[in-house]
Amino acid sequence: MTIRTRRDRGEVQAGGEVGAAGQEPPPTSAARSVAARVLARVWEESAFAAAALDAELSRLSALDGRDAGLATELVYGVLRTQVYLEDRIAKLAVSKRWAGDPAVRAHLLMGAYSLLFLDRVPAFAAVSEAVNAIRAAADDRVGAFANAVLRRLADEAALGRPTLVDAVVASAPGWLRGALRRAIGRAGASAFLAAGPVPPPLGLCLSPEEDREAWVARLLEASPNATIEAGRASPRAILVRGAGDLRRLPGFGTAWLGQEEGAQTVALLLGARPGERVLDACAGRGNKTWLLSRQVGSGGAVDAADIHPNKLRVAMSAGARATYGVDWSGGTGDVPEGYDRVLVDAPCSGVGTLRRRPEIGLRREEHDLERLSALQVTIARHAATRTRDGGRMVFAVCSVLREECEAVVERLSGTPGPGEPAVKLTPTPFDAAEATALGIAEGASGVRLLPHVHGTDGYFAAMFVVHH
Numbered sequence: 379m380t381i382r383t384r385r386d387r388g389e390v391q392a393g394g395e396v397g398a399a400g401q402e403p404p405p406t407s408a409a410r411s412v413a414a415r416v417l418a419r420v421w422e423e424s425a426f427a428a429a430a431l432d433a434e435l436s437r438l439s440a441l442d443g444r445d446a447g448l449a450t451e452l453v454y455g456v457l458r459t460q461v462y463l464e465d466r467i468a469k470l471a472v473s474k475r476w477a478g479d480p481a482v483r484a485h486l487l488m489g490a491y492s493l494l495f496l497d498r499v500p501a502f503a504a505v506s507e508a509v510n511a512i513r514a515a516a517d518d519r520v521g522a523f524a525n526a527v528l529r530r531l532a533d534e535a536a537l538g539r540p541t542l543v544d545a546v547v548a549s550a551p552g553w554l555r556g557a558l559r560r561a562i563g564r565a566g567a568s569a570f571l572a573a574g575p576v577p578p579p580l581g582l583c584l585s586p587e588e589d590r591e592a593w594v595a596r597l598l599e600a601s602p603n604a605t606i607e608a609g610r611a612s613p614r615a616i617l618v619r620g621a622g623d624l625r626r627l628p629g630f631g632t633a634w635l636g637q638e639e640g641a642q643t644v645a646l647l648l649g650a651r652p653g654e655r656v657l658d659a660c661a662g663r664g665n666k667t668w669l670l671s672r673q674v675g676s677g678g679a680v681d682a683a684d685i686h687p688n689k690l691r692v693a694m695s696a697g698a699r700a701t702y703g704v705d706w707s708g709g710t711g712d713v714p715e716g717y718d719r720v721l722v723d724a725p726c727s728g729v730g731t732l733r734r735r736p737e738i739g740l741r742r743e744e745h746d747l748e749r750l751s752a753l754q755v756t757i758a759r760h761a762a763t764r765t766r767d768g769g770r771m772v773f774a775v776c777s778v779l780r781e782e783c784e785a786v787v788e789r790l791s792g793t794p795g796p797g798e799p800a801v802k803l804t805p806t807p808f809d810a811a812e813a814t815a816l817g818i819a820e821g822a823s824g825v826r827l828l829p830h831v832h833g834t835d836g837y838f839a840a841m842f843v844v845h846h
């Protein structure tokens with residue numbers, strides 16, 4: 379079967395309507411059209427699902443909340459179960475050519491996902507919506523093919539449906555399942571992969587002097603239809619769902635900043651005290667710099683460094699005293715010494731953010747881990763030289779994999795390799811007040827935050843004391 383889309387044949391105009399040469403197909407729901415465009419961008423342009431979805435939803439402001447919710451569920455659902463769905467379809471279809479056309483692929487997978495996992499969509503509606511959309515995108519022949527496949531899948535679903543957890547776990551690449559099992563055990567790996575809610579709520583990070591209860595009340599007053607509640611892991615976190623653009627809420631940029639709860643917990647674990655000098659060594663746009671600079675107050679200072687100077691411009695407005703462009707893999711650049719504390723929020727696989735960024739599972743590969751692990755060690759060793767003797771460093775990643783967590787700690791705690799800076803890094807217990815609230819065992823120098831345990835994205839953080 380060769381798929382030639384209506385667009386290929388010039389029957390679809392720029393706006394997506396069927397032109398005079400084509401017969402008007404029954405309309406596809408707005409939610410499915412949005413989700414199909416987002417999925418196509420993820421597959422074809424390597425777009426991030428969340429950003430592509432945001433862009434589509436803000437372009438179509440007329441889309442009501444229910445449709446936006448369905449589009450979101452379809453995008454995340456299909457990406458999390460993609461391999462499972464494609465295997466099921468492959469068993470029912472001789473040809474795999476459907477996978478070559480993104481619109482056909484998206485509607486076929488959304489139809490399959492709806493049949494297997496969406497109780498609120500009746501089977502006949504799931505099939506006809508997908509078939510109509512595929513007919514419009516390709517032609518009647520491809521529509522008939524999709525109809526046959528989805529009807530057979532509907533018959534199979536009537537006899538028994540898989541659990542979403544099984545489908546999500548089966549869709550994770552084998553290397554990732556293996557790496558997760560090595561890190562957190564078989565049950566932990568399944569719980570991690572299946573952890574919801576998907577997508578998770580947005581996090582706000584309150585400045586240390588602000589009262590959380592008062593802000594929850596104030597934000598609810600400003601956005602009465604939203605769900606707004608205190609976070610669990612970070613005492614500074616407020617979790618928000620359904621409030622629209624956060625920047626329109628009171629207090630943005632002054633009393634609070636948008637920041638995922640696990641990310642702010644990592645910043646808090648550095649334990650910065652008023653008056654201290656702190657270096658945010660991989661600061662990016664300064665999300666953590668903002669909180670750190672409020673912790674140290676006007677008597678202290680936070681400097682921000684990163685390999686990308688353009689990101690650092692934003693870090694400056696987040697409260698950095700000074701910024702330094704530096705590639706820590708090759709040295710220390712112009713970054714001064716003598717900091718009381720250094721945060722190394724190192725580049726990583728990002729596997730910890732899987733429930734927020736499901737496309738990571740489709741893009742990362744096993745060999746990335748070795749490269750990233752080596753880079754993390756080099757970056758942390760160079761950044762550690764910037765502490766004062768006896769100062770502290772937190773190494774953190776938004777990953778939960780052993781290779782990027784304990785394995786890095788082991789290498790950092792060992793003797794430096796040839797050419798590596800000769801600092802002595804000793805794991806030491808966290809000294810941040812927030813560590814106790816997190817349930818970190820007394821004396822522990824490392825912690826893994828997990829979505830199914832802490833409700834945050836997955837992170838790892840380890841504290842060291844540094845001697846020169």
Ligand SMILES: C[S@@+](CC[C@H](N)C(=O)[O-])C[C@H]1O[C@@H](n2cnc3c(N)ncnc32)[C@H](O)[C@@H]1O
Pocket residue numbers: 641659660661662663664665666683684685686689704705706707723724725726757776
């Ligand atoms: C996980 S991100 C940290 C993001 C930031 N701390 C935040 O909270 O948004 C890792 C950062 O490390 C930076 N980076 C990557 N390789 C680097 C290197 N060799 N030297 C310095 N910075 C590097 C990246 O540009 C990125 O901003």
